[in-house]
Amino acid sequence: MPDILFRDAIKLGLQEALDNDPSVFIMGEDIGAYGGAYAVTDGLLDQYGPERIKDTPISEATFIGAGIGAAIAGLRPVIELMSISFSLVGFDQIVNMAANIRYMSGGQVNVPMVLRAPTGAGVQLAATHSQSFETWLCEVPGLKCVCPSTPYDALGLIRSAIKDDNPVFVAEPAMLYSKKGEIPNEYYEVPIGKANVIKSGSDVSLISYGHGIKIISETANYLEKNGINAELVDLRS
Structure with a gap:
């Protein structure tokens, strides 16, 4: 069982999805050329190209909305927010659109979209980058919310989230990105909704x-x- 960093466990899950499913793409602020605020997507632009690793402007409502549209059209977007604090900027898209569309369509339309964001304080950032809004998000009907505590769970939950046919918010504790833990060599998933x-x-x-x-x-x-x-x-x- 190899040791792996928390951030690299998430990256591994993203790479697997990109390799195995052509409908998966990643979109967000500074995720491409810069490699992500916490280096989770470092190197993915060179590996997969700009069609699947898309840098966006600093406009969360815009690119979350674009992700919803892409999901409705049959793709599986993974949207990265630089901080969970910025989910508030896209709250209308997350709560009123992504989480509601399956209900509003009578189950005819799904939104297979993953939203990822670092959460929490303790990494020497300002208060505007240190909120923990996952407790708000988990109250939204139609939106699943996960928060891993180990590299094992980070990989297993991101695998499950990307395969889910409806929106999943992955809250990633910022203090854990550099923590190591074991993952098995064999494939596994961590089921969403099970403690x-x-x-x-x-x-x-x-x-x-x-x-x-x-x-x-x-x-x-x-x-x-x-x-x-x-x-x-x-x-x-």
Whole structure:
């Protein structure tokens, strides 16, 4: 089982999708020539070309809307936002359009689109780049939201998200991009909507997601030293 960086696990999932499905393309701010704000898409422009790796202007509502149109037309866009904070600029497109179209069409039209964005503080950016709006987004009917805490889950969830026939928002904790973890050599997917019980316990349950898993793991270790057996649950989605 090789060790891999969190960011590289996501990149691997994107590369697999680009290799295996010609309807997949990636679009977002600085994802091409620059390689992405957190280097997730570094090198993909050279590998796949500008038809499938598309740099966009700084206009989230515009390129999210373009992604919705592409998805309706039969493509599978993966849209990268530079920060989850900027999802607010495209909220109308995400909430009123992408998440609603299947309902408004009576199930006749799907929107197989993935939205990706770094989330959370702790990486020395301003408050305008450090929000955690995934808790808002997961309340939107018609929109699935996932937030991995390990490279294993990052790869497994991005695989599932890209294959989903309706919109999925992948919130990627910015503090985890440089963290390493093991992934198996064999192919796998992490199902959307299923939590992960990291550790069984009989006294108390500690529940979190994303970077919060590190915090509750440390808390569980402290409790164990004091005779308290804690269950650890990673929501994931």
